[in-house]
Amino acid sequence: xxxxxxxxxxxxxxxxxxxxxxLRHALLSRTGGLIRREGERRNQRVxxxxxxxxxxxxxxxxxxxxxxxxxxxxxxxxxxxxxVYTPNSGTVRVDGKISPLLNAAPGLDxxxxxxxxxxxxxMFLGMSGDEVARKLPGIAEFSELGEYLDLPIRTYSSGxxxxxxxxIATAIDPDILLLDEGIAAGDARFASRAExxxxxxxxxxxxxVLASHSEALIRTMCNRGxxxxxxxxxxxxxxxxxxxxxxxxxAEAASQAG
Amino acid sequence: xxxxxxxxxxxxxxxxxxLEPQYGAAWNDLVGGLYEWRIWGRLGWQEIKRRYxxxxxxxxxxxxxxxxxxxxxxxxxxxxxxxxxxSYLPFLGAGLVVWSLVNSLICEGxxxxxxxxxxxxxxxxxxxxxxxxxxxxxxxVFFHNVLIVVAINIALSIKVTIYTLLVVPGLFLxxxxxxxxxxxxxxxGARYRDIPPLVGNIMQVMMFxxxxxxxxGQLPPEAQPFLKLNFLLHLIExxxxxxxxxxxxxxxxxxxxxxxxxxxxxAFVFFAHFxxxxxxxx
Numbered sequence: 001x002x003x004x005x006x007x008x009x010x011x012x013x014x015x016x017x018x019x020x021x022x023l024r025h026a027l028l029s030r031t032g033g034l035i036r037r038e039g040e041r042r043n044q045r046v047x048x049x050x051x052x053x054x055x056x057x058x059x060x061x062x063x064x065x066x067x068x069x070x071x072x073x074x075x076x077x078x079x080x081x082x083x084v085y086t087p088n089s090g091t092v093r094v095d096g097k098i099s100p101l102l103n104a105a106p107g108l109d110x111x112x113x114x115x116x117x118x119x120x121x122x123m124f125l126g127m128s129g130d131e132v133a134r135k136l137p138g139i140a141e142f143s144e145l146g147e148y149l150d151l152p153i154r155t156y157s158s159g160x161x162x163x164x165x166x167x168i169a170t171a172i173d174p175d176i177l178l179l180d181e182g183i184a185a186g187d188a189r190f191a192s193r194a195e196x197x198x199x200x201x202x203x204x205x206x207x208x209v210l211a212s213h214s215e216a217l218i219r220t221m222c223n224r225g226x227x228x229x230x231x232x233x234x235x236x237x238x239x240x241x242x243x244x245x246x247x248x249x250x251a252e253a254a255s256q257a258g
Numbered sequence: 259x260x261x262x263x264x265x266x267x268x269x270x271x272x273x274x275x276x277l278e279p280q281y282g283a284a285w286n287d288l289v290g291g292l293y294e295w296r297i298w299g300r301l302g303w304q305e306i307k308r309r310y311x312x313x314x315x316x317x318x319x320x321x322x323x324x325x326x327x328x329x330x331x332x333x334x335x336x337x338x339x340x341x342x343x344x345s346y347l348p349f350l351g352a353g354l355v356v357w358s359l360v361n362s363l364i365c366e367g368x369x370x371x372x373x374x375x376x377x378x379x380x381x382x383x384x385x386x387x388x389x390x391x392x393x394x395x396x397x398x399v400f401f402h403n404v405l406i407v408v409a410i411n412i413a414l415s416i417k418v419t420i421y422t423l424l425v426v427p428g429l430f431l432x433x434x435x436x437x438x439x440x441x442x443x444x445x446x447g448a449r450y451r452d453i454p455p456l457v458g459n460i461m462q463v464m465m466f467x468x469x470x471x472x473x474x475g476q477l478p479p480e481a482q483p484f485l486k487l488n489f490l491l492h493l494i495e496x497x498x499x500x501x502x503x504x505x506x507x508x509x510x511x512x513x514x515x516x517x518x519x520x521x522x523x524x525a526f527v528f529f530a531h532f533x534x535x536x537x538x539x540x
Contacts, residue, residue, distance in 0.1 A: 016539070084379055085538065100380060102381075123296065
């Protein structure tokens, strides 16, 4: 049984190297998590509360879209689910094999060739050497990079790099897939092929968590949504309800500002 | 599975570590990472291969530079110490080759996690893989540099003795000791960015304070006990002496063995306390 149980999770980021001047600006800003200063006058530390008492449960078949403004905590939440950040308080319990596709494929090295990177990243993502070897032709074919795969990837355009990362990352068979939006890109033809592969991958995946600013992307891929605002979950439920709430809040904020 | 949510306390407290240790996670990381030898073995090789690309000598550039340094220094230091080049050169060569292994492991140790940020902030994996990569890669570089010692030993017909075999346990002791130091320094270096340059400076001084250019026996007897307080002396000794076909001091084995056990115990506890904070510092 694949599941994720997030229980009263709070994540605080200590910010090092923030001067008190820049702090003053930070306190006045309106986006992002709650920023506070702690401690007596000396030893003051700047702390950003990126997630505040977040709790929800995901089960088999849940395809969750994370919705919210920049800095609302979407990427932090994905990283907490991926086990990158251990919450300051609360617990995350995950049953199932997780595959995180956040910025790029992990372990990528610009001076290595495409083939070498497929092997390194594949191993980082938990494939055995044999498994990588078995899947290599499929990955190579899907990336459509042809002979470029023999060249160091620093010679690739950013679109080509995305193709490579996407091809590697979607070759694994995870129970739980965590996606940050950057991963889906490339030219139009690749995008449609990527979409096909992505849908096939999502079919195989038990739980999907996708963070994106694109309402269209989330609506095509997700059945439920989580709306985050300043690190708090303000709405959780069917995707239509969550977007309705998001728009209502946006309109409210706009009328207050205007 | 609900645990009581305890708000994080950021006030300074009279307690060495304010975090609850996670011994299980630390064990899984440090020991589990060792089992991932396919990954760290590959990453270490890849980094060496990268150095070979587009250069004729690759990692041998480091060997060449070390060789030239030794070749230059020996003609100044041998007369300064009133010894002849033939007897001083093997000592200096072996000493500097071993020193450069220890030195680069300690200096690189400070940045293992800071430079691994690309992976650490992407996924949950045994961070210790990064430590093992650093150790493994530096051992490969050591095997490049060791050619200097081989060349000197052949040229000056230094005898291969039964003690030469002690190179194997010597290298093992150096690797095991440096490995725990990269864990501790890696954590401190990820949090405090002053550590890498600070350690670099200290190591530069240590190169002259530790008997690398000069032999311990050259100091007066009353200085000997103080000399033995230097951990790096013993770490160098267990590998340098066998390379010269000599038996290392027994105290050096005692010290390095004890340090390996004690150091790893400390590194384990330290890692258990701070592992989960590393991602926050990057």
